[in-house]
Amino acid sequence: MSKLTTTGLTKAFSGLVAVNDVSFNMEEGEILGIIGPNGAGKTTFIHLVSGILMPTSGRIEFKGKDITYAPAHERSRLGIARTYQLIHPLENLKVVENVMIGSVFSRGKSLKEARKAAEAICAELELDRLQRDTAQLSILEIKKMEIARALANEPEVLFLDEVMAGLNSDETKQVIATVQRIARERRMAVGVVEHVMGVIRELTQRVIVLEAGELIAEGPYETVSKNPRVIEAYLGGAA
Amino acid sequence: MKLKTSYIAAAVIAAVAVASPAFLGAYPLNVARSVMTYMALAISWDMLLRSGQISFGIAGLFGLGSYASALAVLRGGMDPFLSIVFAAAFAGVMAFALGFAILRLRAMYFSITTLALMEIFRIVMHNLDDFSGGPEGVVLPEVIFGGNSSALYWLCLGGLLITIGASWFFEKSKMHLALTAIRNDETSARSSGVDIFKYLLIAFVVTSTMQGMMGAIQVQSYGFTTPETAFDGNFTLLPLAMALLGGVHSTIGPMAGAVLLGIASEWLKLQIPYGHLIVYGVIIILVILFMPQGLVGMARRMIRAGREAGAGK
Amino acid sequence: MANKRNAAIVAALITAAVAAILVWRPTVLINGLQSAGLYASIAIPMGLILGIVHIVNLAHGEFLMVAAYATYMLCAATGMDPFLAMAPVAAVTAAFGFVIYKLTIRQALKSPELNQLILTFGIAISLTQVANLLFTSQTRKLSFDYVSASVDIGDLSFGVYKFVYIGIALLMIAGLKLFLTRTTTGKAALAVGQNPKGAAIVGIDVDKTYGLVFALASALVGMMGAVFITSSSIFPAVGSPFTMKSFCLIAMAGIGNIPGILGASVLLGVSENFLKAFRGTRGWADIVFFVLIITVILGRSIKGKKA
């Protein structure tokens, strides 16, 4: 069943078109890669579907319901969650409170239930000592906390914007394994933005490629990575 | 264990506060009322500050409450005690209506707007001669409870306790999560399902209600007010300095600050009749520069450092 | 296109309104322009600080008050004319502004904006209260003959002295324009205002520039403070209303738009004097400004949302 669909989604920043006429859809239970060179519009695309930015034109549907202009907090309640490329921890809240907040406000749980849920999610991600301040966390722990915060919304669609960036290969493997397991258990649709192609190859069943805001290729990683336009985009970006 | 001691301490302090009129004279009771009024305002200012929004308009809601209560009695013939409830509700309703416009503003734009609103309220009361008494203000036929100083004290204490209760609720409920999240990072709060406008509106309405209530209690206890006393800038300045000194983002911080500064200023008022407010200015500067956490924050840090040193042994 | 047409309509309406007022109550326009000059020349230095250091100095009006008292003392002691006192007073307030910057504001540049706001609020109170301690709240006034100079046109008689404020505002605008576009220091200051990090990378000393801008703005306020006492009596709280007014005018003009401040001042000055011209509305003149500031702020926030 199709969870999230966009048609002709476009976002222009005073002249610069960051996302240009992108139509795509995400199925229940699939892990989708979103790749493209720097500045391709990946983060902007996630901002649009999660409601942090409002589109210039186009349409977004979640399980058939029009959410094009729904505010971010409503989308989070409906079941769309995301992490941020530029991390946004809530520094005056404890780690556990950072995670709880999604359960409380997106799922309407009581503080007690939310705390339990947060502890369970953190245990799954092997994140411990939850009474700490966020300032005391390592990079790996911060990234885990960001994932835990998104999972606390109990989303049906989850976007991870470069969560592996800054992690070493062991840590990356650990996070990949966890994401895969959770996605499978919960039949979540997951969109993964990553620059490390190894991660994309291992994690995703399907990939979409953005370049200068446009969707230029779509398909399994193996085929897409041989697509001349994609190679051109990456080489062009590197040059 | 620790929790129990603090509950016992709170109960003892509350009991002493309630029983004070039995052993305090009229002057100390008067000072206590002034300190309690400022304390309630400082706490309510802090409650909104927990969302990151700085109000410079405490005096505006306070004055509005004063006038609503006085005019309800004078023009509407309302019972004085009931008029306090009415004034609190009136301030809340005004805040609700204004909130739709001004709670979309942030940082200095919000602060300056609250200050401007206060001035507008003042000028309106100044100019509505027939209704509000104009520059001369209003005089009530009698002070509430016949001016009995114990009763006035308990009335003020009641207002303060309601404010403390609301603040405590803000700290212990999901309001705490919502307001702190909004203060730290609105984007990320939205992604966690926090309806930012809704929680800002709740905080603004609740704190404005408290401020209006304290204004009403003030006017009923003194029996008169003028635009310049009801909307006196000191009702903004003093609570702000008290909360900063004690430590913001908590209930206990503004309380500590109010006790210290409130008593100090009563003393200073006698020592230096002109310019004793300089203490407030200097305290604001020093606290922002050297002690942004305030006294309570500093005490917390010292306790934590002590505990860690103890654990290290 | 639509914007241009709107601007043309607005311009036409304003011209019509001005013409109507001019015929009907000429003093509204005359007094309006005179207060506009005063508002603008006080607001411009604050606009300079806001545009380059990005600090809302809530003690701005108190700087004016300090300058006014300094001039008062100097002139009362030596019998000097305030216009001659402009130079020494400007030197004193420049040093004063620089020291305040170094001791307090500089330490809070990296703090949240709210801390800066509260800090300058604290400075404002301290300055007012120091003045209260030193001079008490009694008002003081020096009188000069030239202030009462007036002109008669037909049966209309009005004071002309206060037009000097318009002159000062225009001089400030021209002088700052020259400074910011022609001199190396000024260009550096402009660069720092637009992008402090970038300016630091190309080797501009940002901290020094901030200090300099603060000193310069304080010197300008100092000069204004000196002239201010010719036409107003002074007391410790005399400056505080100007802080809000200045901020409002800057917000109306848009941060960084110094000539726009004069335009906004004319709007404010004329509207206030319009209400003052009628007995029934005289008491309401003060409200114009506060309504205007809220309208401007809300208008900007709605416009910001759309963009």
Ligand SMILES: Nc1ncnc2c1ncn2[C@@H]1O[C@H](COP(=O)(O)OP(=O)(O)OP(=O)(O)O)[C@@H](O)[C@H]1O
């Ligand atoms: N708020 C904004 N205002 C103006 N331009 C913006 C804004 N946000 C992003 N852009 C521009 O939009 C384009 C797309 O940016 P985006 O962050 O979506 O790219 P990205 O694919 O996530 O890149 P990266 O791989 O570096 O994270 C860039 O050119 C960027 O400069």
Ligand SMILES: [Mg+2]
């Ligand atoms: Mg990105």
